[in-house]
Amino acid sequence: MQLPHFAALGVFSVYFLIIAALFIFITKDLQSLASVSSSSIVTRLVFVALTVASFAHTWFYMFYYMAWSFADYGKGLQLNSPDSLTHVASWLHDTSLFEQAWALVCFNPQNWWWSEQLCLFTAGTWTIFLVVEGKRYGVKHLWAYMLLGQIVAISVASNMFYLAILLSQRPDVRSSASPRTVGLRIWLSVLLSLATIAASPYTSRQIFLYNLLAMHALLFVPLFPFKSSRSLWIDIKTLYNIVYIASLAIHFKTSLVAFRSLILSHTSFQTLSLEVALSAWNVLFSNPAQSSIGWDVIWTSISFITWILLRPASSGQPLKYLSVPYLVAVTPLASVGVTAPYILQPRGDESGKPISHLKRD
Template sequence: MSGMNAYRDLDTSQWLALSIFASYFALILGLFYVIFARSIRWDSLGSKGWVFLGLTGASFAHTWFYMFRFMQWSFYNHESLIVASQGPLLTRFANWLVNTALFEQAWGAVCFGPFNWWWSEQLCLFTAGAWTVFIAIEGRRHGIRHLWAYMLLGQVVAISVASNLFYLALITSAPSKAKPNVCRLSPMIWGSVLLSMITVGLSPFTSDETFLPNLLVMHALLLAAVLPRRPQEPKALAMRPLVLYALIAVLSMVLRLRTTVAAYLTLPPTTRTPRSFALCAWETLHSHPAQASIGWDVVWTSFSFLIWYFTSMASEQDRSFVDIFNAVLQTAVLSAGVMAPSLFGRHVGIKEGAKKRE
């Protein structure tokens, strides 16, 4: 009877909060369904496909372990701040959702603070830059359906999960002869990407009032870049992928240097060493469950990106131990946000050069 009373006692705002929370998980399930059932060809999986399917499961389990830890922390933190924390669990749960902006709380925890942003910026740069362009180009070339679902899944679940599923879709979808390599990118794509890069650069300078709008604009721009568009788009102001990748690489490098220097200068002058920097970054990674979730998303995303590049894009002469070691080291130091546009751009440049020689 107490459970039924709890349902009857909920007011409109509590029901609305519970509905939004349930809708969030319904959206996740719906996106997984769209991708698994309508975008990936399971009959062409192969051994490499199983690798990325395994990476999908591992990254999802790891990042969402911390995401559920964050929700648990947020609930108990809310309970500790109010006097009346007794009553039915459903009522307390609904009150927590009504009085807590979970999205803003999570992103605030991972963006404010020099070392917090040092971690989070890596994911923002990778997503806003190289990955969006990569989806737009390779998705069209391989005829992959519902590209928007991968971007939206990355935004509501984890970029590592979405990127691994997209790599899986590429593996199971051979390039279409009817859709040759994309030679130009429309202003809608490159404009959205460059504007989203600007929002990444502005993030450390936002206030409590401007932080959320800036973040929402970033997410909206990235989704707009991969929405379906007309088969024949106007070629005016179109940009070569190689040029866009180069711009992204330069912008990402500048932003990473700025963020790294800012974090480094927060260390005590007597302990400003690479070792101290690494220790502080590691401590920050586990300083908050939301930070751990996005931090490990960075790690999984970077790891999967390198595996994809060296198994699917790099030429035979670029797969030596030295090449792989250098790429891993540079990605660890500079981030996937810098290395992805550099390596993807190099791949595009090689293909363009080969095409000219034909």
């Protein structure tokens, strides 16, 4: 086996070691909070169950994708019965799993319709939510949740973060009031991330990966402790509104492109809705990579709705009996990337402390 093949095996092994380390790291943080938590044990168990279910489901398809890629690589190769490890090493060396997976879920309009939903939620709502609620509840190591979401699944990371909030001490009412203000570094990185999502369908194969990497890198910018100027701050309600409007416009255009032929061929909204749903369902199972990210979207949506239903009550929240039915009805149509920022907008006229940077852990 050649040195590059050993390196490929090493990178693949390190990837799984990082995943294991992140789970251990975050779990230890959660365990340290458990003794001070006043939340219901049933509520905590709900999010533990959602974490396990979303991880098992999305990674069933992730391993299926790896097996599919391995089998596809082996087709047509003239192999003189090499040992299995050499074959695996050759596959890892010659195949860019990350780029291949994202190409499968991005280059077709209907595939992108699924993938874009997760990108919008992550770049918009999830990033803001991590910064604001992490600061409010004193959750440590916010970068670890974002990294877990990037290399495992957003649904898994979001459920573990919901658990962190539930296990944290309830903040003082005055410190948790909303809306809050955020600095230039935070809101600009969020908007630039959304811009990369809007641009993704128009990228060529040569610049697609660079655009994708830029989006992922920008997600971490708000989570690290850099001091910023007090100029050009905006309140959190305004930022959520901007994200809501931008996400709605981006996803509406994507939906028109993805289902244009169905829209033009149907005059009945009922039959159109059924055809769109069936088409989206078929695309969900078009390849294992798409199934993994598609079910991540679904689990993220279910988990967010569950969070809104069970989250600790505080001032500025919309009433649950209004917000939960809205989410259940509208999220399948508009996506969690659109409905989440609308629901998380602080209500009322209370003000809060500015968030310009995070304390060092």
